Amino acid sequence: MTEAHKSGFVAIVGRPNVGKSTLLNRIVGQKIAIMSDKAQTTRNKIQGVYTTPEAQLIFIDTPGIHKPKHRLGDFMVETAYSALREVDAVLFMISADQKRGKGDDFIIERLKSQNTPVFLIINKIDKVHPDELFAIIEDYSSQMEFAEVVPISATEGNNFDRLMEILVNRMPEGPQYFPEDQVTDHPEYFIVSELVREKVLLLTRDEIPHSVAVVVDSMKRDENDKVHIQATIIVERDSQKGIIIGKGGKMLKQVGTKARRDIEHLLDDKVYLELWVKVQKDWRDKKIHLQDFGYRKEDY
Template sequence: MKEQTFKSGFIAIIGRPNVGKSTLLNRFVGQKIAIMSDKAQTTRNRIQGVYTDETAQIVFIDTPGIHKPKHALGDFMLKTTYSALQGVDGVLVVVNASEPIGPGDRLVIERAASTKVPVFLLINKIDLVSHEDLLPIIESYRQEYDFDEIYPISATEGDNVPELLEGIKGILQEGPKYYPADQVMDHPEYFVVAEFIREKILLLTREEIPHSVAVQVERMQRNEDGKIEIQATIIVERKSQKGIIIGAQGKMIKKIGQLARRDIEHLLDDKVYLDLWVKVQNNWRERQSQLMDLGYRPDDY
């Protein structure tokens, strides 16, 4: 009997902001590595998630949503997305089933079409629409582009995700394991810890703190009590935003810390002591040097 060959490859996940790309990445790898928020442009850096089973290793590249940039950070996010499409073996275009096709979706499809690799359309959030509405939605996207495959999915519920994984394996070539079988991401823990803290800020402050917030992990080491001690700085653009994040009697920053610590402990499988500070850096999103200091380095992508 012929031995089954092991396959591997790189798959980019693209789509306009807030269509569920990060939720899908977390679903693929079986745990939370990308932050999830209902605010647009949550993902800033290109995050690689790794799925491995007995037959294949798929390296998924989650990207910031494709949008019109308004500042230096926005430019960086867009360049990151476009660079993710270079050298991949396939592209997953994610759209929202509960919203009609818009100019943003068409731009994403156009970008994916230029890659000359298989392009799968994932119609996400099918749990939000009725079965009768699904066929017309699929048909409307068929008119836009001749996709290699179309999968209606729910990243939240996991509907059709196993079938999608099998479909992806079908387009991969024989290849090596790029990462150890138990590794699910390529970013260091510092990066993911900072992202978890930023997620809680977006979750708890809603519209009050937009994307003018960054998190820098200063230190991460085990203390004499055996806990992992993490010191992190939350960077905002205005003094008023600092007040919002700290909150009355420090209640908001305490809540941010509690929620973030829960996710970090789950990630590290260890007890964590989290110390948060807030610092104002005026217009940091416009300054290339500050973007570099905060980890947004174009050369890394």
């Protein structure tokens, strides 16, 4: 007798910058969530799909929970909380090389009222001595009871297979929601815009904070199957526009070159990418601009 097929939804929560997007990208085997050493780079719930013959798990990477400073921040935190209301398991992710802080305590208080199992995922174990893990586990376990504690390295892959095995065992019986070769439910243009935004954050470092959005204006294939993409990078100030364009357009060209490589890998096709930069003052605090740039209330 064959075992019943299992499926379920899993939310990944945690403070900004603990490696949630890195874990999601490892789960699906390719980049769908942007990675940056800047905090709060994830803005929407990004769904990644993990499929085996026996099970299908749909993962939701939530924005890092933090104290909001503007409407975009409110959106990000509410998005994280809404993810908790619709899942079969929650992964509370922490970083082994960071001490428990107010942000972690804030999330723990919220998780205590969860009816679904909460797993403590200790990431970046490659950054600390194994002996240090016992104290971390003891510290967090004294705050609340976890279904299980799983130390991993999302970057190196340590203990990753064990984590997936534990989660599959915990999932209820259910159907396969997505085709086996589908890794996300986001449209291609969303991931394309995220890959461009990642390169802006990567190359401009501290000069361009989170006041950058990317809108894909068009995506078309020509008769040779080459994908033509036109996208606009939105910033809040003229000075930021100057930084992103760079001297003689050098910075914008670098952003385009790096983004194009990732997009070609994603689409498995040749890509022609055209980028523009536009100033939209204080867009993060204006509801109409948030909606225009893809942050819609109905998403949470």
